[in-house]
Amino acid sequence: MTVLTDIFKSTLPPPTRKSERWKYSPIAKLLNSNLSTDSSVIDSVFSNEIAPNPVEGLEAYRLVFRNGRFDSFLSDLPIAKGVICMPLSEVSVEDAPEFKNTYSKTEWVGELNESYHQDGMFLKIDRNIKLDRPVLIHHLTDGKDVASFPRHFVRVEEGGEVDVVVWSSATKNSSGMYNGILEASIAPNATLMLEKICNEDGEVYHFSHENIIQERDSKFKMHTFTVKGHWVRNELEIISQGKGTDSVFNGAFLPTGNEHVDNHTIMDHTSTDGTSSELYRGIMYGNSTGVFNGKIFVRQDAQRTNAFQQNTNIVADRGASINAKPELEIYADDVKCSHGCTVGQFDLDALFYLKSRGIDEKAAKALLVEAFLADVISNVPSAELREEIMKIYTERHGW
Amino acid sequence: MLKIKNLHAKVGDNEILKGLNLDVKPGEIHAIMGPNGSGKSTLAAVLAGREAYEVTNGTVELDGTDLLDLEASDRAREGVFLAFQYPIEIPGVSNLNFMKAAVNAKLAHQGQPPIKAKDFLAKVKECSSLVELDGRLSERSVNEGFSGGEKKRNEIFQMAILEPKLCILDETDSGLDIDALRVVSKGVNAMRSPDRAFIVITHYQRLLDHIIPDFVHVLSNGIIVKSGGKELALELEAKGYDWIKEEQNA
Numbered sequence: 001m002t003v004l005t006d007i008f009k010s011t012l013p014p015p016t017r018k019s020e021r022w023k024y025s026p027i028a029k030l031l032n033s034n035l036s037t038d039s040s041v042i043d044s045v046f047s048n049e050i051a052p053n054p055v056e057g058l059e060a061y062r063l064v065f066r067n068g069r070f071d072s073f074l075s076d077l078p079i080a081k082g083v084i085c086m087p088l089s090e091v092s093v094e095d096a097p098e099f100k101n102t103y104s105k106t107e108w109v110g111e112l113n114e115s116y117h118q119d120g121m122f123l124k125i126d127r128n129i130k131l132d133r134p135v136l137i138h139h140l141t142d143g144k145d146v147a148s149f150p151r152h153f154v155r156v157e158e159g160g161e162v163d164v165v166v167w168s169s170a171t172k173n174s175s176g177m178y179n180g181i182l183e184a185s186i187a188p189n190a191t192l193m194l195e196k197i198c199n200e201d202g203e204v205y206h207f208s209h210e211n212i213i214q215e216r217d218s219k220f221k222m223h224t225f226t227v228k229g230h231w232v233r234n235e236l237e238i239i240s241q242g243k244g245t246d247s248v249f250n251g252a253f254l255p256t257g258n259e260h261v262d263n264h265t266i267m268d269h270t271s272t273d274g275t276s277s278e279l280y281r282g283i284m285y286g287n288s289t290g291v292f293n294g295k296i297f298v299r300q301d302a303q304r305t306n307a308f309q310q311n312t313n314i315v316a317d318r319g320a321s322i323n324a325k326p327e328l329e330i331y332a333d334d335v336k337c338s339h340g341c342t343v344g345q346f347d348l349d350a351l352f353y354l355k356s357r358g359i360d361e362k363a364a365k366a367l368l369v370e371a372f373l374a375d376v377i378s379n380v381p382s383a384e385l386r387e388e389i390m391k392i393y394t395e396r397h398g399w
Numbered sequence: 400m401l402k403i404k405n406l407h408a409k410v411g412d413n414e415i416l417k418g419l420n421l422d423v424k425p426g427e428i429h430a431i432m433g434p435n436g437s438g439k440s441t442l443a444a445v446l447a448g449r450e451a452y453e454v455t456n457g458t459v460e461l462d463g464t465d466l467l468d469l470e471a472s473d474r475a476r477e478g479v480f481l482a483f484q485y486p487i488e489i490p491g492v493s494n495l496n497f498m499k500a501a502v503n504a505k506l507a508h509q510g511q512p513p514i515k516a517k518d519f520l521a522k523v524k525e526c527s528s529l530v531e532l533d534g535r536l537s538e539r540s541v542n543e544g545f546s547g548g549e550k551k552r553n554e555i556f557q558m559a560i561l562e563p564k565l566c567i568l569d570e571t572d573s574g575l576d577i578d579a580l581r582v583v584s585k586g587v588n589a590m591r592s593p594d595r596a597f598i599v600i601t602h603y604q605r606l607l608d609h610i611i612p613d614f615v616h617v618l619s620n621g622i623i624v625k626s627g628g629k630e631l632a633l634e635l636e637a638k639g640y641d642w643i644k645e646e647q648n649a
Contacts, residue, residue: 347487349487355471356447356471356481357498357557358476358561359497367492367497368489371490372491374491375491
């Protein structure tokens with residue numbers, strides 16, 4: 001157990017409500033807790049509540065982390081030609097990747113990760129190599145006031161392809177902070193698929209930040225599902241650095257109770273002929289609160305960019321709310337950008353129409369929710385993952 | 400089958416139905432006509448259980464069951480069907496899944512097991528050919544991108560699938576061309592049976608050339624002011640509604 005006494009003495013101050021980026025996601029309660037990193041001996045029992053493989057039937061390579069530390073016993077690393085996959089702690093000094101994200105230098109959360117990070121995944125896919133199965137990173141938070149700081153690095157070389165699933169879970173009695181960064185760079189004509197699922201019990205403050213750099217004609221496809229989580233902030237930053245990149249990033253969040261979910265995305269088009277498509281859908285239940293902030297930059301040189309952004313939110317219950325803000329900054333003149341953002345309620349006409357055919361209110365809402373989520377969920381590459389996510393949503397909301 | 404007594408209903412503070420009485424027996428077709436704003440669509444919505452309408456007085460019984468006490472979905476399971484004047488588009492919900500859920504909800508209500516896939520598909524085929532609905536439309540999202548005529552045919556398709564006791568057609572003829580009107584009417588006529596009743600709400604006589612009513616009622620200012628046989632519709636078509644209003648005032 002290492003108590004983080006100096007956690008609030010970082011160079012950068014913790015964010016407050018005065019900062020626009022954090023206005024709707026206050027962290028005051030977290031700042032009042034006494035966080036520690038876990039340095040106990042890793043024992044053989046992973047958890048009584050949660051299986052090491054959280055997705056039934058998903059055949060994937062696996063890296064398991066407990067409270068931020070790698071568990072080699074429960075992990076199953078790929079051994080394949082042209083693939084390097086290992087915990088960061090085992091990468092030799094000369095091969096160690098250089099993290100380039102500015103997040104660690106400009107944000108309190110990022111700086112904490114840089115100061116305290118324990119371990120993470122190092123994944124490198126060589127030229128024209130396509131890994132046969134997804135790589136699943138499973139992170140478990142287990143304990144009171146635990147802080148963990150995973151940090152993952154992915155490099156896909158020219159023409160390579162890989163699918164990475166980042167799944168985080170937490171036990172019922174957990175609290176503290178999950179502070180994870182994933183940095184990826186995708187070489188020309190290479191493809192990275194990334195699915196991030198937060199399914200945490202307990203009262204963990206979950207901060208995750210993905211920083212993606214795309215080179216010429218590369219493809220990036222990401223899905224972010226906040227299935228369950230006390231307080232979750234998903235940050236995604238994609239920088240298109242070469243011409244003709246393709247970026248697709250979708251998300252769904254259905255908080256309930258007093259949960260809080262924040263999605264902040266940045267799509268930065270700096271080169272020509274890029275396309276990006278963003279679709280985030282949220283349904284706010286109970287007394288939950290939500291935030292969506294999607295920024296799209298089209299820099300002066302990024303001519304013929306085609307960018308699309310849509311954020312659709314349903315506020316299902318009286319006590320719930322969401323603050324949604326699309327932001328577009330366009331400096332090039334030959335571009336096609338469209339965006340839409342709505343906050344509404346269940347379509348009462350549609351609900352009555354379904355009910356008038358004998359379908360009860362609950363089942364009718366389930367049909368509408370399923371339809372609402374279909375556009376986000378249907379693009380997830382693995383069927384097992386799609387089913388698991390829908391299963392949890394269904395169980396949670398009792399459809 | 401259906402007994403409406405002294406029905407009063409309002410939306411907000413606006414009282415629309417003001418003591419309406421109507422008796423419908425199995426096998427009968429009742430046409431309800433009347434000027435704009437007389438309460439025709441309100442009657443349809445109140446019978447189907449639309450929540451925006453508040454019933455302030457009166458009773459509605461379907462075969463002895465108090466309809467007003469039931470949720471919209473339960474009314475449908477008891478055999479009430481409303482063909483909407485403006486069918487709703489529901490992106491992402493396939494027409495077939497929708498109908499399957501509806502059929503199974505009704506079966507479960509009757510204590511029966513869900514319909515077998517084979518039987519359901521046979522039924523879909525039979526009912527879509529009845530209203531000449533393109534097979535592909537039944538697989539698309541509910542009403543999404545359907546033409547006006549296709550939407551109305553989809554209503555009758557759903558009605559045929561669900562085999563209700565009491566069918567309420569709310570201005571099903573509005574927005575239809577002659578051919579579509581013929582197809583929709585054919586579908587309705589094929590469903591006529593001694594134990595099924597229809598309430599056909601319309602502005603125009605032309606629908607009643609195809610669907611011949613047993614009774615025609617004129618609704619005005621929230622009550623039925625005149626009832627007669629099918630010839631009453633012809634008289635209305637020729638003379639308008641003013642003479643009825645005058646008759647009332649006299």
